[in-house]
Amino acid sequence: MASENAFGVRKRNKDMSSLDPIEAIKAEFKDRIIDWEEKSPKRYYITIPREDITKVADFIFAKQGARFIIASGVDTPQAIEILYHFAFDKLNKIFTVKVVVPKENCELESIASLIAGANWIEREIAELLGVNFLNHPDPGRLLLAEDWPEGKYPLRQEPRSNK
Numbered sequence: 001m002a003s004e005n006a007f008g009v010r011k012r013n014k015d016m017s018s019l020d021p022i023e024a025i026k027a028e029f030k031d032r033i034i035d036w037e038e039k040s041p042k043r044y045y046i047t048i049p050r051e052d053i054t055k056v057a058d059f060i061f062a063k064q065g066a067r068f069i070i071a072s073g074v075d076t077p078q079a080i081e082i083l084y085h086f087a088f089d090k091l092n093k094i095f096t097v098k099v100v101v102p103k104e105n106c107e108l109e110s111i112a113s114l115i116a117g118a119n120w121i122e123r124e125i126a127e128l129l130g131v132n133f134l135n136h137p138d139p140g141r142l143l144l145a146e147d148w149p150e151g152k153y154p155l156r157q158e159p160r161s162n163k
Contacts, residue, residue, distance in 0.1 A: 021064040021088055022095065028059055035098075045083075047098045050108050053084070056097055057111040057118075060086050066095060068117045073125040075157050079103055080129050084111065084118075101131055110136035128155040
């Protein structure tokens with residue numbers, strides 16, 4: 001369980017399960033993992049359904065003790081891929097959780113209420129790629145000017161015509 005400090009910020013548990021965290025993630029979400037990739041003995045990627053992001057992020061961060069590194073967004077022709085990167089520092093392993101968000105319904109539950117460090121990066125991704133992070137604690141603009149046109153996302157690729 002995660003606990004809160006005097007400022008109300010959730011802290012990770014120090015008393016982790018004796019099971020290797022990578023194996024614990026596999027066991028906990030075996031029926032929810034769409035894709036699993038081990039790029040090296042120290043680098044892992046999973047793809048999960050978008051509705052599971054808060055459960056998976058909370059498990060990795062609060063229950064397995066990983067450090068949240070950053071999130072990144074990738075614009076593909078059909079969807080925006082959001083990649084949440086975590087580190088198991090003592091094991092020297094990086095674990096990435098990928099969620100595919102369709103462009104026609106570009107919404108994803110925010111993890112910022114679970115992991116304070118996700119606050120600004122989710123805001124950046126929202127502004128630059130147009131992902132609506134549901135229940136974000138502070139969804140205001142961060143980078144773009146206040147008069148930036150609504151619905152215009154600077155890092156979104158425009159559809160190409162075959163002319």
